Amino acid sequence: MLRVGLTGGIGSGKSTVANRLAEHGAVVVDADLVSREVVEPGTEGLSEIVEHFGAEVLDEDGTLNRSALARVVFGDDAARSVLNGIVHPRVAVRTAELIAAAPEDAVVVHDVALLVENGYQADYHLVVVVDAPVEQRVRRLVDRGLSAEDARSRIEAQADERQRRAAADVWLDNGSEQWELRAEVDRLWETRLVPFEANVRDRVPQCPSGPPVLVAPDPEWPEQARRLAARIARATGGGSARIDHVGSTSVPGLASEDVLDLQLTVRTPDEADALAEPLAAAGFPRLPGHDSDEQCTEDPAEQWWKRRHVSADPGRRVELDLRVEGRSNWRLALLFPAWLRAEEQARAEYEELKSRCAELFASDVDSRRYAEAKRAWFEQALPRAERWAARTGWSPYR
Structure with a gap:
């Protein structure tokens, strides 16, 4: 229904x-x-x-x-x-x-x-x-x-x-x-x-296939994210849930794929699994096979655990990742967009990289090679983002 x-x-x-x-x-x-x-x-x-x-x-x-x-x-x-x-x-x-x-x-x-x-x-x-x-x-x-x-x-x-x-x-x-x-x-x-x-x-996630397509930044992305966050909060039991707009669409002025990335903070993996059905009923079914991040493999595996849900709405692409509060991937998902919002040079570098990779893999049937090609820049940029966080006193907590 x-x-x-x-x-x-x-x-x-x-x-x-x-x-x-x-x-x-x-x-x-x-x-x-x-x-x-x-x-x-x-x-x-x-x-x-x-x-x-x-x-x-x-x-x-x-x-x-x-x-x-x-x-x-x-x-x-x-x-x-x-x-x-x-x-x-x-x-x-x-x-x-x-x-x-x-x-x-x-x-x-x-x-x-x-x-x-x-x-x-x-x-x-x-x-x-x-x-x-x-x-x-x-x-x-x-x-x-x-x-x-x-x-x-x-x-x-x-x-x-x-x-x-x-x-x-x-x-x-x-x-x-x-x-x-x-x-x-x-x-x-x-x-x-x-x-x-x-x-x-x-319970079918809407996952369009095809090469990455960058679009100009849309000023309505933040408002769309707020609406979806309110819907997710209602589905998961109330307004106390922490839901953040992350990823490129959360960075004003940055060209991006027209996909809203949201992060739902959970306390434990079991809590994430318990939310699978309420989220699916609200229009965000779980996407199998995307249960952990692969970056920074020198960290303990549990630091990169996640559950991914994807919108069932064919008119609005949304990727919702459930991550455990305090773990490395949870913090990184908040740090990177905050750094990009604050640092114009980093933002320009990343947009140039995205544009170059999108052009390079424009004929790919999916975006896996596009994502993989950006990995080296992320690994080199992480220390810069951490230095910015230390210098400015940034914290993942509001």
Whole structure:
């Protein structure tokens, strides 16, 4: 099962996307519909609301008058907290029931208007955000019967574009024709969501083969790494896990393969093995045959032990290495990018080496010889990095 969070500001076209995904076979769980369901006549939710706020929040037919309730809680933080305490737990329980009832091979789309505002991003394998220019959204809302002032007020009350972009694994621009948006959703379904779901279900790491291809540094790499780290932390039991963005994509201005390297710190190898299944379920299955680093073989073998997991997402290559805190390879994975970020000359040397090796092995079917060709430079650079660490007082601990 693949869990997809779908969100977008009011008037963005989120419903159009949800409907198109449903046409493809996605199981859509609409948070707004669920929130209405849990306060329908005869439910405990509605009874509790009436108990706290009075019968004046009901219509004549006994249904909840949402406008009347909004007037009661507007501007009253205590009243709003009581209302949230009644509704939110019931919504969470019902949502979990609907998701659990979906087929094992389902793509479950959770349609949540306030996904970003409520901080739900880490709950999903993927977050899709639908957006459109503000003026276009205002026109759409006016066409639905709202005043322009009311439309702008509602838009301003929600997360802004910057906040939504920080949460988005997929950004869908609905500023043009509807057929263009539907076509983009069709491509997303066929090329990413369907294969991603199969990879998660079958625990298949997405390991594209081919020669190394360097790309220009992407300013979005750090934000992408932060999103993935939050997802991994949630999968491994909480926010206390240490997850670092390492490797070339963690060095601003450095050309790199478009692969995010992350390091998850564990205390023991047994702890790493215990996390294998939670990580796989979250979309990071273990990659067999990559259980130890091979560099610096004069050190004890246990200093280079690791477990490698790889993203199952065909749209974002990620390599996640689990290493034991304090061991040599754990420290080195943190030291090298820190040194490269601080030392321009070292960074330039490494980029020149990467470019030369990528050109040299451009016809290789995999990147093993490319990686091997860089080994000598790393071994010569290690003492320089250590001298920098000693001179600056660098430590792997924040």
